[in-house]
Amino acid sequence: MTTSRAVYRADLHVHSLCSENPTARTIRAFSAHESYTEPLEVYAAAKARGMDFVTITDHNTLAGALAVAHLPGAFLSTEFDTWFPEDGRRVHVVALDIDEPTFAAAERARPSIYELVACLRESGTLHYIAHPLFGMDGDISPDTVEKLLLLFNVLEGRNGSRVPRCNGLLREIAAGLTPEAIAEMAERQGIEPFGPTPWRKSLTGGSDDHSGLNVASAHTAAGGDGTLRGFLDAVAAGDCEAAGEDGSARLLAHSIYAASFWHLRELLRLDEPAPRRRAVKLLRRGFGRIGRDVPVLEKTVRGVRGLAPGLYRGGDRRGPAWEELLEREIGALLACPEGLNAVSGRELDRRLFSVAQRLADDVVSLHLQPLLDPAARLSLKRRLQSLFAVGLVHFLELPYFFAWGFQSRDRAVQEALRRHFLGEEPEAAKVALLADGLDRGQGGTAVDRRCAAAAASRGASVHVLTSVAAPSEAAPSELAPSGRCDGHLNFAPTAWRPPGPRPRGGGARSGLALPPLVEVIDHLEEHGFTAVHVTSPGAMGLVGLVAARLLHLPVTGAFAADPAGSPLPAPGGMARRVGAATRRRGYELWFYRHLDGVVTPSRAAARELVARGLAPGRVRVLPSPEHRGGQGAVEGGTEVEPGG
Numbered sequence: 136m137t138t139s140r141a142v143y144r145a146d147l148h149v150h151s152l153c154s155e156n157p158t159a160r161t162i163r164a165f166s167a168h169e170s171y172t173e174p175l176e177v178y179a180a181a182k183a184r185g186m187d188f189v190t191i192t193d194h195n196t197l198a199g200a201l202a203v204a205h206l207p208g209a210f211l212s213t214e215f216d217t218w219f220p221e222d223g224r225r226v227h228v229v230a231l232d233i234d235e236p237t238f239a240a241a242e243r244a245r246p247s248i249y250e251l252v253a254c255l256r257e258s259g260t261l262h263y264i265a266h267p268l269f270g271m272d273g274d275i276s277p278d279t280v281e282k283l284l285l286l287f288n289v290l291e292g293r294n295g296s297r298v299p300r301c302n303g304l305l306r307e308i309a310a311g312l313t314p315e316a317i318a319e320m321a322e323r324q325g326i327e328p329f330g331p332t333p334w335r336k337s338l339t340g341g342s343d344d345h346s347g348l349n350v351a352s353a354h355t356a357a358g359g360d361g362t363l364r365g366f367l368d369a370v371a372a373g374d375c376e377a378a379g380e381d382g383s384a385r386l387l388a389h390s391i392y393a394a395s396f397w398h399l400r401e402l403l404r405l406d407e408p409a410p411r412r413r414a415v416k417l418l419r420r421g422f423g424r425i426g427r428d429v430p431v432l433e434k435t436v437r438g439v440r441g442l443a444p445g446l447y448r449g450g451d452r453r454g455p456a457w458e459e460l461l462e463r464e465i466g467a468l469l470a471c472p473e474g475l476n477a478v479s480g481r482e483l484d485r486r487l488f489s490v491a492q493r494l495a496d497d498v499v500s501l502h503l504q505p506l507l508d509p510a511a512r513l514s515l516k517r518r519l520q521s522l523f524a525v526g527l528v529h530f531l532e533l534p535y536f537f538a539w540g541f542q543s544r545d546r547a548v549q550e551a552l553r554r555h556f557l558g559e560e561p562e563a564a565k566v567a568l569l570a571d572g573l574d575r576g577q578g579g580t581a582v583d584r585r586c587a588a589a590a591a592s593r594g595a596s597v598h599v600l601t602s603v604a605a606p607s608e609a610a611p612s613e614l615a616p617s618g619r620c621d622g623h624l625n626f627a628p629t630a631w632r633p634p635g636p637r638p639r640g641g642g643a644r645s646g647l648a649l650p651p652l653v654e655v656i657d658h659l660e661e662h663g664f665t666a667v668h669v670t671s672p673g674a675m676g677l678v679g680l681v682a683a684r685l686l687h688l689p690v691t692g693a694f695a696a697d698p699a700g701s702p703l704p705a706p707g708g709m710a711r712r713v714g715a716a717t718r719r720r721g722y723e724l725w726f727y728r729h730l731d732g733v734v735t736p737s738r739a740a741a742r743e744l745v746a747r748g749l750a751p752g753r754v755r756v757l758p759s760p761e762h763r764g765g766q767g768a769v770e771g772g773t774e775v776e777p778g779g
Contacts, residue, residue, distance in 0.1 A: 143359055143366050144378070145188035146351040148214070148229060148265060148291065148341020151177050153191070153199035169194070171397035172347035174202035178209065180350035183476035188363055192229050192341070195245070197238055210363055214265060215241060217248045224279055225272050227265040229291070229341075230255055232367055252286050256329070261367050263289035263339055266297055268305050274548045277555040278324070284312070285326040285333070289370065292338025292377030295353030295480065296345075296390075298542050299381040300663070304549055306377070308556045309336040337370055340377035342480070346393035349386055352480025353379035384660050385484040387538035395534070432466055439494065445501045453497045457490075464490050488657070495528050496629055496651050503630035503649060532653055536685060539660055543687045564595035567664045569655075570623070571601075571648075571673035585736060585757045586668055586693055595666070599623040600658070602650035602675050604631040624658075626650050650675050656682045664688065671695075672726040680729060692730045693757075694723075694744050724748050 154169040174191055181189045190212040191199035200211040215228045237258040244250040255262045264287040292306050312334040321328050340353045357375035359365030369375055446454030464486040471477040502521035505511040550561050587597045601623045634646035655678050667683040667690040669676035683690035724747050727733050734757050735741040741754045
């Protein structure tokens with residue numbers, strides 16, 4: 136942004152409950168709204184977060200903007216759904232400070248993006264293309280992006296609902312445009328670029344908020360004379376900056392939670408003094424008229440105490456500790472005059488995630504630990520109840536899983552766009568090496584070092600993640616805290632079973648540590664990992680496989696042959712041990728078949744894995760510590776290393 140006398144701010148992309156016609160098929164299927172935020176609440180949140188001007192960009196309607204148009208600094212805007220007539224690709228165009236006659240004309244023109252753009256240009260309405268690199272109907276092609284770059288001189292450079300990988304690439308592409316590049320695109324696409332300098336793009340920012348939690352988290356900072364017209368003229372001239380924060384999977388998940396909460400209240404009529412249908416009465420008892428009869432946090436605490444009393448029994452500190460965290464992270468915000476708007480959107484997402492995940496992990500640990508404790512004697516009913524509780528917790532966490540998959544679905548497309556527009560390959564890989572700490576001492580450490588060295592030799596940065604229990608085996612509940620441990624990042628297990636003799640004989644029982652699935656995936660997404668390598672098919676390895684598939688990351692694994700000379704089981708336990716070994720080998724084969732590649736420390740180990748049924752072309756031998764190259768795949772092929 137060029138130097139100006141003053142800087143003014145506005146969130147140029149935000150939604151309210153007036154977005155009554157959802158563009159997403161999933162939302163339409165549930166007869167829900169895209170947003171349940173009142174227009175006046177959007178206005179108040181924008182002002183509380185320092186916006187000088189306020190608008191609402193609901194889909195194909197001015198209703199939300201009209202509801203606040205009488206307030207200081209407010210103006211009319213909308214977000215049009217429009218299509219490329221030649222291939223049916225749908226995109227979103229935001230029109231700013233649009234009057235009602237122009238809106239009516241644009242509504243008639245919006246089935247074709249070319250006619251819509253012509254209508255807005257003719258009326259002199261400032262408009263921009265929203266989230267240009269995000270395909271509304273799936274993948275977006277370089278051809279489509281070229282057309283958008285020719286049609287629009289104002290682009291959304293920071294969309295608060297899109298991740299940095301997407302927003303950052305758009306900004307790089309815009310910065311790298313030249314007159315020659317625009318001329319080549321125009322010749323290829325048959326579209327005349329608009330304006331005298333179409334290679335100079337103005338970049339706006341908007342939160343694209345649908346939940347009311349992140350209004351103004353991303354916004355446009357522009358020069359001007361303090362008037363709305365001066366602000367918009369500065370945006371059109373490029374005297375502006377796409378400011379604020381990029382989005383994340385956490386943000387999307389919390390938006391889904393918020394929309395689901397309000398839709399549930401709507402379905403159950405929780406705001407009515409009495410339900411109209413008798414079938415709703417029982418359900419109302421579990422929810423109540425939240426925010427009217429009992430404050431939200433108080434009702435939340437009551438619910439946790441009722442549904443998870445085990446967190447408070449026998450002096451267990453997990454329940455009280457969680458309540459302290461809730462009060463510290465959320466209660467303190469609600470006590471502020473600005474409420475949740477007292478902190479940035481990213482900080483609010485962090486707080487919500489930390490509170491929700493602490494509770495989820497505590498409940499999972501409460502039910503899983505007795506199942507793994509060799510001293511516990513649980514009835515079948517209790518075991519089923521515990522498994523149901525663990526499953527329910529993960530079901531309630533589905534918005535996080537959906538958000539991770541959704542935000543990373545176009546990773547390969549964005550890499551293709553980078554090559555097309557910038558002529559660059561992705562940056563050096565950032566590899567997460569997920570190690571099952573309980574396998575130390577069985578050859579795992581040496582293999583881990585060789586895997587890390589092989590990846591690092593290719594320029595990748597390698598970060599080791601583990602989930603190990605406390606050194607003391609006196610009490611299974613004593614778990615190592617999350618944090619740095621011997622140079623590795625350790626995630627406290629949700630449950631742990633120490634190694635020891637089997638209850639009915641038949642040899643030693645291996646230890647087991649169950650990692651916190653959601654926290655590991657969140658760490659990989661938040662810190663921008665580009666590849667995953669797992670050192671074994673244990674619990675951490677399985678988490679790595681799930682995480683990689685969900686985040687659309689390449690995943691490789693290591694395989695070491697069974698230690699030579701393993702002691703034979705006692706005769707009485709032979710059948711049981713043989714059956715267990717068969718099941719274990721079946722699981723291992725399934726696991727390795729779902730990886731993109733497998734590395735082994737030796738040709739003997741590679742031959743063993745192929746003999747079990749894995750395709751030879753997917754097995755590679757790690758370089759020896761003394762030299763690199765020359766070992767390659769079993770029976771031909773090129774060498775592939777961790778993170779590749």
